[in-house]
Amino acid sequence: MRWRHRACGGGGGSSTDAGADQCWALGMLLRALFDSKRRKAPMVSASIRETVAVRRPDSEAKYEVPVWPSSSPNHRDFANWRPIWTDPSRLELKNSSTMSSEESAIEAAPETSKKVEPPKVVVLQSYDGEEFEVDLVVASQSETIKNMIEDGCVERSVPLPNVEGPVLSKVVRYWKRRVEGGKEEELKQWDKEFVEAEKQQLLEIMVAAHYLNSQPLFDLCCQAVADTISNMTVEDVREYFGIENDLTPEEERRIRDVNRWVFD
C-alpha cells in the first residue's frame, strides 16, 4: 500500500484525496484486468464517475463500472456485480433454456446480439459529444455504420470518435439530401452547391467520408479537392493543405533524375 501513497504524495490533505482516489482506482482497474476471476471489480469514486460521465455519457452502461453507494437510481448493487457476458439474467435470450456455465453464456452472447432488432433511429455521437438523431436509412449511407447495425452492435447510439461535430453535421446534411432523392440533374446541382458552401471544411469532410465509408460523398469531395488544386503551384498546394515540405534537396534531385532519363 505504501508505494501508492508515495506516488500520490502521501495521504492526508484534501488536495491529495482526489489524487489518491485516482491512483487507487487505477491500480484496482489494472489488477481487475489481469485477475478478474479472483478479485472483485474495482469501485470508482463519485468524483471520477462524474468526470467520466461528462466525457462519455453512456460509460456506466457501457463499461459496467460500479459506483460507490449513491442516491442515483442507476446505482448498482456492487456485491452482485458481474461482467455482462457471465450474467445470464442480463442477456436478452429468446430461448428459454437456462444457461449455467460461463462458456455457454459466452457462446450465446454473439448469437443473441444478432437477434436484436435494428433500431429505426440511431444517434450518431461525434468526437466532441455532439449528437445527431437520424433515421436508419440515412445512417446507412455509411457502409461502416450500416455494417455495425447489421452485426447487431448498435442499440441506439453510434460513437464516431474520429469525426468532429461540425463536420458530422455537414455529412448528415448530405446524407439526408441523398435519401430524399430526385432527378439526376437536381442532385448534381445540389452537390455542386454543397461543395461550394463547404469549401472551408472540404478536407475534413473528405476524410470523414472515407472513415465512414460513404463512397458518393468521398468521391464528390475528392473531385472538388482535385478541381481546387489543379493548376496550383507546389507552394500553393502546400499552403492549402497545411503541409510542410519534408523533402531534402537531395531527394528532390533524385525525383527529378528519375523522371529525366526518358528525355535523354
Place this chain on the structure above:
Amino acid sequence: MENNKRWEEMDMDCLVNIFQRLGLEDLTIGVPFVCKSWYRASLDPLCWRVLDLEPLDFMPWSKFTKRFLIHYSLNHFSFTGFMRLVAMRSHGSAIELRFPLLFGASMHDLFYASSECPGLKKVVMPNLLLEDEAHIPELVAKWKELELLEIQSKPACFLEMVAQISLNCKNFAGLRMLGSIKKDDALAIVKLLPKLKYLCFDKSYLPKEQLLMIMDGCKELERLSVKDCIGFEADEEVVKKALGIKIFQCEGSKLFDDSGYDTDECDPLYVHVI
C-alpha cells in the same frame, strides 16, 4: 482531430483518389514535389490509369513545355519523352490513352504505347502520316482489351483494321471516326462488328443506304451519332429505323452539301447530276 492535422499523412487512399482526378501536368510537375508521402502516393499506378495527353500543348513555346523544362532542368523536351514517362508510371495499368489531336505522334510512339500499355480500353489516335497509317491494324491487334477507338480520319486500311479488331478485341464496343463511309466499310462493320454499342460518324460522308445498313446490322447499338453528315436526311425511314436506338443524333445532316453536290471526289459512282 486536433488543429495540428497532419495532412501529409492523409490516408493513401484519399491521396490516390484525388490524384486520379488530376491532369498529367499536375501529376508530373506539381504533386511529386509537395512532400514525401505525396511523392510516394504519386507513384501508385492507380493515379496513371487515364493518360490524357490531349489538353497538353507540346509546342516548344508553350507554357507547359517551358514549365516542364525549368522544373526538370532539361535541355530539351520531347513529346516522346513525356509519353514514355507517363506510360512507365502506369506500370501497365493504363486503361485510357488520348493522344493530342493536332500535334502529330510518330509510329514509334504508338508502338511504344501498344507494348507498354497492353491493357488499354480506350484509345484516341493521333494524326498520322499516310505511310504510318498502314501500321494501324497491327497496332490495334495488340490491344486485346480495347473497347473504344477514336480516329481522326478513316485510314486507307480501314477494312484490315476492322478485321483485326474483330479477331483480337473481344470487348470492342465503340468506334468514332470521320471519313467517307463506303458500302464495303458498312458491310465490314455489320459483318465483323455486329455487337457495336456506340458509333459516331459526325461530319462524315454517309449515304443513306450505308446508314440504314448499319442500323439494320448492328442490333445492339445504344448510341448512334451522325451529326452534320452529308448523304442523308433524317426522313421517316431513317427515324423509324432509329427507334430501337436509345440515343440517335443526326442534327445538321443533309443530303447534299452546300455547294449542291454530294460527291465524294474519289468516287465517280456517287456523283449526282442536279
